[in-house]
Amino acid sequence: MKSSHSNHGRDQATAPALSLRDLSRADWQSFGAQEIAYIRPMVVNGVHAMAIHAADGTPIGAAPNAELAIAAILQHEMAPALVH
Template sequence: MKTMDNKPMIMGHHMMSAADFANWGVPAIAYFKHEDNGGQGGWSIHAADGTVIGAAPSRDTAFAAIVQHEMEPMSVH
């Protein structure tokens, strides 16, 4: 970004509140991670704030479910 005299504009740092950070990406991002429930593996699907919103039997199914609901999938290892 530049000023009217074509000089670079320096933007100030903005501190996010804890609530802003917790809600960052909530409507657009979901993540999935492998769960080992007593020897039966599966994949849990979480909203960006950590709320469990689904489960799937495979990684591919979890990924597809997130995309189908118009969210950006993120894998957690």
């Protein structure tokens, strides 16, 4: 026999997943925009660098390499992510 306490815990565990399914496309595009930044390789005038973008795709900077890009992201209290 299951207690109502264990069922309640399970309902709470699935609640966030259900609410994520209800996010609009615009909500997904802005999800984490102020907390997450991603980096990806780029070439500017023949020089390899790392572009830094907010989670919503907004360009926010560049660095000469991944280590410096990640350091800049962390310095601004954001979480870094690498996009290939």
